[in-house]
Amino acid sequence: MKVNVHGIDLAYDDHGVGQPILFLHAFPLNRGMWEYQVKTLLAEQRFRLITLDWRGFGESQIASDVSPMEMLADDVAALIDQLGIEQATLCGLSMGGYVAFAFIRKYPHRINGLILSDTKPEADSEEVKISRAQLATVALEQGSDAVANLQIPRLLAPQTLQQAPEVAIRVRHMVNAATPLGIAAAARGMALRPDSTAILAHIPCPTLVVAGEHDTITPAAQAQVWAKNIPNAQFALIQQAGHLANLEQPQAFTDTIRYFLHSAFTH
Numbered sequence: 001m002k003v004n005v006h007g008i009d010l011a012y013d014d015h016g017v018g019q020p021i022l023f024l025h026a027f028p029l030n031r032g033m034w035e036y037q038v039k040t041l042l043a044e045q046r047f048r049l050i051t052l053d054w055r056g057f058g059e060s061q062i063a064s065d066v067s068p069m070e071m072l073a074d075d076v077a078a079l080i081d082q083l084g085i086e087q088a089t090l091c092g093l094s095m096g097g098y099v100a101f102a103f104i105r106k107y108p109h110r111i112n113g114l115i116l117s118d119t120k121p122e123a124d125s126e127e128v129k130i131s132r133a134q135l136a137t138v139a140l141e142q143g144s145d146a147v148a149n150l151q152i153p154r155l156l157a158p159q160t161l162q163q164a165p166e167v168a169i170r171v172r173h174m175v176n177a178a179t180p181l182g183i184a185a186a187a188r189g190m191a192l193r194p195d196s197t198a199i200l201a202h203i204p205c206p207t208l209v210v211a212g213e214h215d216t217i218t219p220a221a222q223a224q225v226w227a228k229n230i231p232n233a234q235f236a237l238i239q240q241a242g243h244l245a246n247l248e249q250p251q252a253f254t255d256t257i258r259y260f261l262h263s264a265f266t267h
Contacts, residue, residue: 024096056182
């Protein structure tokens with residue numbers, strides 16, 4: 001399905017009835033990365049499960065050369081407005097987590113649960129900002145597949161690459177579905193994001209922080225440290241997973257968020 005927000009068409013899926021859960025995908029993938037989680041949780045018949053593609057990813061349009069996290073958060077707010085949703089739980093992985101932090105800053109009253117996976121509240125270092133600019137150039141000059149060549153070894157744990165090559169193939173397919181402009185705009189937008197550490201202590205809703213055991217982009221040890229700054233947050237480690245924990249260990253990841261959702265919304 002598609003909805004027009006802020007002058008562009010955003011692609012999304014909306015399944016089920018119950019507590020709304022919005023899944024915010026990682027860079028440079030698309031909403032297809034949540035397929036296992038949606039299918040599994042849908043069987044419980046207690047959640048409304050919504051996935052969307054960021055601008056320039058999957059089936060969504062893009063009309064600008066920078067996608068700030070605040071703009072993507074505004075897209076999420078516009079989407080849930082269109083769907084008649086007052087409050088939702090956000091489940092963001094990697095860049096999806098960055099958008100979730102932006103959403104918390106702008107729309108804290110619209111969140112009643114939060115899952116932050118393989119992400120971090122800190123702003124980019126100068127070194128990382130430079131690498132994002134370089135990646136944007138690669139995307140525009142060499143295309144999405146060149147980006148996949150660079151990103152896949154960083155996104156997936158060595159064990160995943162060796163023992164589950166089909167995961168890498170699936171990730172490559174999703175990266176190739178992104179437009180070079182979308183990849184470049186998101187890379188530039190991530191580099192612009194502010195530090196969100198100060199808001200951690202003021203997150204009012206039930207929160208789960210998830211980390212892949214072998215994530216080298218946002219290391220689990222660091223995630224465990226910043227998670228302690230969120231009131232009553234839970235922390236979960238996904239064994240034998242890298243940065244894309246929900247794709248590398250889909251059952252373990254889904255069991256983890258299912259347990260959290262049941263504890264957060266069972267009264």
